[in-house]
Amino acid sequence: MIAELGHFALVLALVIAFLQASLPLYGVYKANLSLQGLARSAAFLQAACLLLSFAGLTYAFLVNDFSIDYVARQSNTLLPDYYKVSAVWGGHEGSLLLWVLVLALWGSAVALFSRSLPREMVARVLSIMGMVSVALIAFILVTSNPFNRILPDFPIDGADLNPLLQDPGLIIHPPMLYMGYVGFTVPFAFAMAGLLGGRLDSAWARWSRPWTVAAWCFLTLGIALGSWWAYYELGWGGWWFWDPVENASFMPWLAGTALIHSLAVSEKRGVFKAWTVMLAIIAFALSLLGTFLVRSGVLTSVHAFASDPARGMFVLAILTVVIGASLLTFALRASHLNSESRYQAVSRESFLLINNLLLITATTVVLLGTLFPLIADAFKLGKISVGAPYFNALFVPLSLVLMFFIALGPLSNWKRHRLADFAPLWKIAVISMALGIVLPLFIFGYNTLKVGISLSLAAWVSLAMVRDIYLKAATAKQGLWAGLARLSRSYYGMQVAHLGLVITVVGVALTATYSIERDIRLGAGDSVEVGPYHFDWQGVRDYQGPNFNATQAEINVLQAGELVAVLRPEKRLYVVQNRSMTEAAIDASLFRDIYVAMGEPLDNNQWAVRVYYKPFVRWLWLGAIFMAVGGAIAMTDRRYRLAKKTSDAFVHGVTTK
Structure with a gap:
């Protein structure tokens, strides 16, 4: 009976998601405030239904209800209760139910923390999120229903959870990863809502940015947890294998990193609007692509959930429709996304643009390496394997170049910057190269070119960071400590996140070179x-x-x-x-x-x-923690608190310079 109640709640969630997707948008079209106001109520109600559905499936696992096909395939009477809970999302059907539940929770968060935004904007955002929910809940009910019963001939005991997944890390890793993965639906919905409303100004960027950072933080921790799990559970001592499913979560992270920086420029200077919208679409598209790769059966991976091509085609159809409609909307509205200011070739805008281009190039490298074997197989070109040599040869140099420019961005001025002002950095460059050469010799007794370059760039970013903090704080008349206290949380968050990247790069370089097996x-x-x-x-x-x-x-x-x-x-x-x-x-x-x-x-x-x-090796995950903490610090910046003036700025199109 509980399972039937969970199934009914899932069907009801589909109905509510459809109403959330349609009525508020119609209300915007007809200027009907009552219909627009339904968006928030529908978001809360949809989340409640999906929570009830998820609780019903969890209960079925805990009571060993093997008349449910999914429970019989994923659990066993001998399985400890805490693994029975994680078994709920240990297979294809349950993981999708978790996917839509997380999406509904993000929608509820938007509905709850958007009181100061214009009602039309909220209606559009939640309607777009409702459309995504409709597609995925329909996918679950049509092809992947976790409540299907196998009556009357059901097994006495279950087939048990995959032993690889019987691990504490897998209790935390998938929910954390999904919070990030699915979270990029929110900036996508804001971008589409802004396009439909014909207004993408600094207020839109300011409000979208904390949601993007939140999703990025969750995804950062989720990827790190997955790497940590593979390191200690698979028994091979590796922390990254360029597995297609690993890449499926890494690509949205790269695109999301670019989106965060692009939103910063759009908020501060009113430029990169079209680029920011495109990045929001790309990050969301890559999240859906990851769903397709994991569930289509087109690849083999210890992380893959399903091997049913029919399910894969359903997800591919969703991907095609959603992204096709998004790109069409972007093409129709792109002409209205004019920059509100200009900048010179040497400026903070230019350095952030370079960083974005490097990140998207790196994303493209990973995307091609992941999909090329599938494309080659589809065109009967034979079985082609793309492994670590390809990714290391192309991705690593791009990452090192990115490290060089990361140091220059915070040190430069908006709009224009004199090259002569970078002259004092030669001292930092010399010290960085010396540290990159001497430290490995002192610690390990020998050095390599890869380690020397990596550590030099890590020192370059770190010393430039210290210099930038000192210069910004030293301008305060009350003294250095007062200057440090005056710097914004957004600024400190950025620097902590950059420090996290430095720590990870050092960990990668040293453990890859000096490990002994x-x-x-x-x-x-x-x-x-x-x-x-x-x-x-x-x-x-x-x-x-x-x-x-x-x-x-x-x-x-x-x-x-x-x-x-x-x-x-x-x-x-x-x-x-x-x-x-x-x-x-x-x-x-x-x-x-x-x-x-x-x-x-x-x-x-x-x-x-x-x-x-x-x-x-621990520095790999320590760096990820620093990055996530940096993002969390940035989110607490006072200018991201939802105040009435933000709404007014959005309504009246005020551009914050």
């Missing part, structure tokens, strides 16, 4: 040296988990004769699916990870063991 045989009395550490095999023991049998090794790690850590890697056999899984053991610190993973048992009571020494 050894595949060895270990048994009673065996030991091995890897990097500065000595690994002593102590033996193995067997134990039984809730739904698996495990063999656990014990390895003592010593440095200079002192015990550093005791690592206990495991080899697990999940009994329901009869699948073997590796559980790595990691001793983590800020500056290095010691990583051990068990392979297969060998003769003479020995085991195949993989041992890693990975310096600075």
